[in-house]
Amino acid sequence: MNKIKNLSEFANKRYGQNFLKNEQIIKQIIQAMPKDNLKVVEIGPGLGDLTKELINVRSVTAFEIDKRLCSHLHNRFNEQINRGTLTLNCGDVLKEWDNGGLLDERYHLVANLPYYIATNIILKALRDKNCQSILVMVQLEVAKKFSAKVGDRAFSALSVLVESVGYGKIAFEVGAENFVPAPKVTSATLLIEKDRSQDDRGFENFLKIAFKQPRKKLSKNLLAYYSKDKIKTLFFELNINLDIRPHETETSIYHHLYNKLNEDIDGREKSSSRREKRAREGRTRPSR
Numbered sequence: 001m002n003k004i005k006n007l008s009e010f011a012n013k014r015y016g017q018n019f020l021k022n023e024q025i026i027k028q029i030i031q032a033m034p035k036d037n038l039k040v041v042e043i044g045p046g047l048g049d050l051t052k053e054l055i056n057v058r059s060v061t062a063f064e065i066d067k068r069l070c071s072h073l074h075n076r077f078n079e080q081i082n083r084g085t086l087t088l089n090c091g092d093v094l095k096e097w098d099n100g101g102l103l104d105e106r107y108h109l110v111a112n113l114p115y116y117i118a119t120n121i122i123l124k125a126l127r128d129k130n131c132q133s134i135l136v137m138v139q140l141e142v143a144k145k146f147s148a149k150v151g152d153r154a155f156s157a158l159s160v161l162v163e164s165v166g167y168g169k170i171a172f173e174v175g176a177e178n179f180v181p182a183p184k185v186t187s188a189t190l191l192i193e194k195d196r197s198q199d200d201r202g203f204e205n206f207l208k209i210a211f212k213q214p215r216k217k218l219s220k221n222l223l224a225y226y227s228k229d230k231i232k233t234l235f236f237e238l239n240i241n242l243d244i245r246p247h248e249t250e251t252s253i254y255h256h257l258y259n260k261l262n263e264d265i266d267g268r269e270k271s272s273s274r275r276e277k278r279a280r281e282g283r284t285r286p287s288r
Contacts, residue, residue, distance in 0.1 A: 019046055020112050020137070022178040026050050030057065032171045032191060034108055034133050041102050041131075043093050043111040043121060045069070048076050050112060055085050061103060062086065063093035097124045106130050112137040115183070119158070122146065126165055126192070127199040134192040135171070143170050143188035148247075155247040156214065157207035163251040164203075166194040206258045211246045218246045226261055234260050 020026065030053050033040075040058040045051040046069055054060045055077070064070045070090035080086040089096065094117075096102055109125050118138040125131045141154075147168040148154035162168040174187040212221050219242050222231050235242055238256055240249070 018112075018114075018179040018181060018183050020049065020174075020178060021180050022174075023049070025174055025178055026053055028172060029110065029135065029137070029189060030054070032135055032189060033057075033110060034193065038132060039103060039105065039107045041107050041109050041111075043109065044114060045073060045088075046112070048073050050110070051077065051086070054110060055080050058108075059084075060086050061089065061107075063089045063091070063096065063102070065090075065092050094120070094124070097128070101128060101130060103130055106132050108133045108135065110135045115139045115142070115185075118142055122158075122190075122192070123161070123204075126161055126194070127197060129197040129199075131197075132194055134194075135189065137174065137187050137189050139183075140170075140173060140186040140188040143190040146190055146192065150250050151248060153247060157204070157211045160207055160251045160254050161198060161204065162192055164198045164255070165196050166192060168192040202262065203255075203258050206262075207254065210249075210254065210257075214246050216245070217242070218244050218249055221246065222257075222261075230261065 026049060029050065037058075040054055040060045042051055042054060042060055042062040045062040045064055051060060051062060051073070062073070064073060067090065070088065073088055074081065077086050077088070081088055093102070107130055109131055111121075113121055113136050115138065118136065119142060122134060122136065122138075125134045144152075144154040145156045145158045146162050147170050148156065148159045150159075152159075159168075169191055171189040171191045174189065176182040176184065176186060179187070209225050210218060210221055212224070218240075219231050219235060232242070234240075234257065238253065238260075240253060240257075
């Protein structure tokens with residue numbers, strides 16, 4: 001295999017590539033994986049340094065969008081591909097998800113994700129019933145939003161979605177000096193362990209409404225889409241303080257609010273507001 005000498009020049013900005021060069025951190029990622037025999041999906045294997053360690057302990061299916069890197073990986077892992085311990089897919093992993101899923105069996109997702117697409121990939125994995133855990137390197141601020149607990153200032157719609165399927169935590173932080181080229185931010189390895197999946201786009205859109213202005217009152221955010229009387233009545237029924245902020249509200253409360261605000265009680269309670277109807281059906285696209 002021809003060794004790539006200048007990683008900085010080889011990195012493609014279009015795909016947000018930052019190659020992890022610290023072997024010790026790669027070993028830490030392997031150690032943080034769930035202890036079972038499920039297959040692993042790796043997204044964006046890049047030069048294959050993490051891939052090399054993964055195939056020593058698991059059967060791996062990798063998805064790489066960069067054709068140059070796909071060629072490099074085919075050459076580097078020709079033996080493992082022929083042996084069947086590595087399946088390499090060259091193409092857009094998001095299209096694979098849209099076409100029915102990445103694997104037709106349970107798996108763990110392990111990856112050093114490009115920052116620009118990390119959130120979208122994690123959300124896809126949260127919805128995927130076959131994905132049992134997510135162990136990914138992402139920007140530290142993104143990892144905080146996914147792993148924050150109620151009351152933390154970083155608690156967000158992403159935190160609620162994680163708590164709706166299981167548990168999330170930051171395994172460890174990784175400084176920029178461990179990558180080539182070095183990013184301008186600190187990274188972190190995020191671990192999400194799932195015990196179920198959450199695939200309700202209506203609920204996701206409801207959370208966008210609830211967290212639209214995260215430092216304002218939750219009730220005020222909801223009033224932009226639901227009637228004042230309904231909000232006041234529901235908050236009273238659920239014993240929720242009208243002054244509570246989105247980051248102070250527990251995940252279970254969000255599910256109660258979503259279910260109550262979107263139910264049609266015996267066919268009698270139908271909103272005359274087009275905006276409210278769109279929110280019930282999960283079609284509202286509030287601005288970010």
